[in-house]
Amino acid sequence: MLRFLTTWIGSFQEYILLSGRAFGNIVREPHYYDDVLIQMDIIGFGSIPIVLLTGFFSGAIIALQMARALNTYGASSQVGSIVALTLVRELGPVLTALLVTGRNASGIASELGSMKVTEQIDAMRALGTDPVQKLVTPRLIATAVMLPALTVVADAIGLFGAYLVSVPLLKIISASQYWTTSYQALVMNDLAQGLLKPLIFGMIIALVGCFYGLRTTGGTQGVGRATTHAVVAASIWIFFVTFLIDKIFVNL
Amino acid sequence: MADTADTAEPILELKDVTLKFGETWGLRNVSLDLYPGQTFIIFGAAGSGKTTLLKAVIGLVRVDSGQIKLLGEDVTQMEEHELFGLRSRVGILFQEGGLFDSLLVGENVEYPLVNQQSSAKEGDSQGEEEVECRVRETLRFVELEHTMEKFPSELSGGMRRRVGIARAIVTNPPLVLYDSPTAGLDPITANTIMALIAKQRDVQNTASLLVSHRYQDGEIMADFRYDPEKKELLAIPEEARVSGANGTRFVVMRGGEIVFFGTRHELEASDDGYVKRFVRHEG
Numbered sequence: 001m002l003r004f005l006t007t008w009i010g011s012f013q014e015y016i017l018l019s020g021r022a023f024g025n026i027v028r029e030p031h032y033y034d035d036v037l038i039q040m041d042i043i044g045f046g047s048i049p050i051v052l053l054t055g056f057f058s059g060a061i062i063a064l065q066m067a068r069a070l071n072t073y074g075a076s077s078q079v080g081s082i083v084a085l086t087l088v089r090e091l092g093p094v095l096t097a098l099l100v101t102g103r104n105a106s107g108i109a110s111e112l113g114s115m116k117v118t119e120q121i122d123a124m125r126a127l128g129t130d131p132v133q134k135l136v137t138p139r140l141i142a143t144a145v146m147l148p149a150l151t152v153v154a155d156a157i158g159l160f161g162a163y164l165v166s167v168p169l170l171k172i173i174s175a176s177q178y179w180t181t182s183y184q185a186l187v188m189n190d191l192a193q194g195l196l197k198p199l200i201f202g203m204i205i206a207l208v209g210c211f212y213g214l215r216t217t218g219g220t221q222g223v224g225r226a227t228t229h230a231v232v233a234a235s236i237w238i239f240f241v242t243f244l245i246d247k248i249f250v251n252l
Numbered sequence: 253m254a255d256t257a258d259t260a261e262p263i264l265e266l267k268d269v270t271l272k273f274g275e276t277w278g279l280r281n282v283s284l285d286l287y288p289g290q291t292f293i294i295f296g297a298a299g300s301g302k303t304t305l306l307k308a309v310i311g312l313v314r315v316d317s318g319q320i321k322l323l324g325e326d327v328t329q330m331e332e333h334e335l336f337g338l339r340s341r342v343g344i345l346f347q348e349g350g351l352f353d354s355l356l357v358g359e360n361v362e363y364p365l366v367n368q369q370s371s372a373k374e375g376d377s378q379g380e381e382e383v384e385c386r387v388r389e390t391l392r393f394v395e396l397e398h399t400m401e402k403f404p405s406e407l408s409g410g411m412r413r414r415v416g417i418a419r420a421i422v423t424n425p426p427l428v429l430y431d432s433p434t435a436g437l438d439p440i441t442a443n444t445i446m447a448l449i450a451k452q453r454d455v456q457n458t459a460s461l462l463v464s465h466r467y468q469d470g471e472i473m474a475d476f477r478y479d480p481e482k483k484e485l486l487a488i489p490e491e492a493r494v495s496g497a498n499g500t501r502f503v504v505m506r507g508g509e510i511v512f513f514g515t516r517h518e519l520e521a522s523d524d525g526y527v528k529r530f531v532r533h534e535g
């Protein structure tokens with residue numbers, strides 16, 4: 001148990017060190033702008049289809065469930081505001097982050113892991129390129145920028161899904177009522193939370209993926225292990241950080 | 253060449269280098285001096301620290317104690333960013349290849365040159381044409397000029413190894429580290445590769461540390477010399493083989509330790525059971 005704890009603390013220390021270097025490199029030469037753009041394309045645009053699909057159905061499902069529950073209290077007219085609040089504050093950021101974790105934390109870990117076991121990372125260092133600067137920092141920037149954008153997309157399509165359920169399908173409220181209530185429900189605080197979360201999640205996903213990728217050992221099997229660990233660790237961190245942020249914002 | 257050994261400074265000096273990975277020894281009290289133009293053939297069982305030794309030399313792994321002096325600079329005292337310049341003066345072929353699979357063969361071979369340029373002072377950098385020319389020349393040296401525009405994944409194992417060698421020697425470094433250049437290759441391809449390595453040594457007077465699993469690799473390095481006129485490897489006359497401090501030496505490692513150091517004859521005469529395993533016994 002003690003042994004487990006010391007290894008864990010050791011890893012966490014390494015993780016913090018890697019993060020520190022990755023952030024430090026943002027303001028340090030040389031900058032690999034091309035890599036940032038390539039990663040933005042892979043992480044951002046590559047994730048749009050799945051984010052659209054998931055966002056749409058989450059909105060639709062919340063609306064279905066809420067419509068029934070609200071009806072028992074005679075509060076069907078509130079469906080728009082409930083959906084808006086849940087989506088923007090909680091589900092949009094968390095669901096999108098989990099999707100991107102599945103897609104990109106694993107992708108990053110396996111790509112860097114393969115590079116590690118084929119000694120490409122060592123080759124980079126041997127040939128005068130800092131792997132953190134070249135590989136980690138671009139992924140950090142790209143994910144931190146793209147995840148909030150993807151979350152906004154997920155929120156919007158989710159609201160649209162909920163609209164389709166509440167207005168044309170169940171006909172519980174009118175279109176204008178739906179959009180007005182959902183718009184009015186959101187205050188600055190919710191929007192701030194809804195954007196701060198994906199920004200932090202984005203950093204977690206990129207850094208955890210890179211961390212497990214770069215410490216891969218043990219050939220191709222090791223790459224598989226690194227990928228699994230990255231997804232599990234990033235998911236846990238996302239829930240933990242959600243809890244922390246919610247706690248802070250409730251007190252504000 | 254041989255008689256300069258006494259006066260010349262070693263190109264690489266290890267003094268009592270020790271490194272532990274948790275409970276296992278990576279390197280244990282390793283000391284050696286390698287002189288310009290000299291070759292050390294390193295044998296040892298899997299996990300005996302051969303790769304670790306090569307990586308420690310250029311600071312890719314950090315040692316716990318001891319001193320490593322490479323081209324006159326103390327690797328153990330240098331920060332990662334300070335090491336970049338020093339590393340660019342050493343070539344290395346990785347056991348697992350280490351070719352960048354997102355880059356073309358030509359770009360892989362070009363990488364050390366471009367890197368050397370960006371770390372060199374402004375003004376004395378070579379032109380783009382010169383770089384391109386040098387890349388072609390080096391790929392021609394390993395007989396792979398036609399693969400410039402291919403990705404490493406499109407090549408066979410032996411060809412990738414040769415690209416790795418091209419990348420290691422493209423800057424004509426005074427020291428090249430070869431990690432298992434012939435492992436996993438058929439004997440004919442392996443001999444081709446060893447001929448290239450011997451040729452590089454004799455054309456450029458390159459020093460090298462060469463990890464190997466084949467006794468013949470050591471024989472080729474110890475007994476053959478590239479003849480620039482005839483353009484082939486010729487056997488060195490028997491009496492000239494062991495003479496001079498600069499001749500090829502054999503190192504046998506076990507558990508991170510150097511358990512044997514000496515000439516080919518001394519290696520063959522060894523009666524240590526472990527050391528004997530690396531000598532090919534005729535008949």
Ligand SMILES: Nc1ncnc2c1ncn2[C@@H]1O[C@H](COP(=O)(O)OP(=O)(O)O)[C@@H](O)[C@H]1O
Binds near residue numbers: 305
């Ligand atoms: N990064 C590392 N972390 C932990 N142990 C390592 C690491 N690199 C090498 N080792 C261990 O050090 C020993 C020597 O490894 P290595 O130098 O790769 O052996 P060789 O190249 O001779 O097969 C082995 O026991 C290996 O498991």
Ligand SMILES: [Mg+2]
Binds near residue numbers: 302303304347
């Ligand atoms: Mg090895």
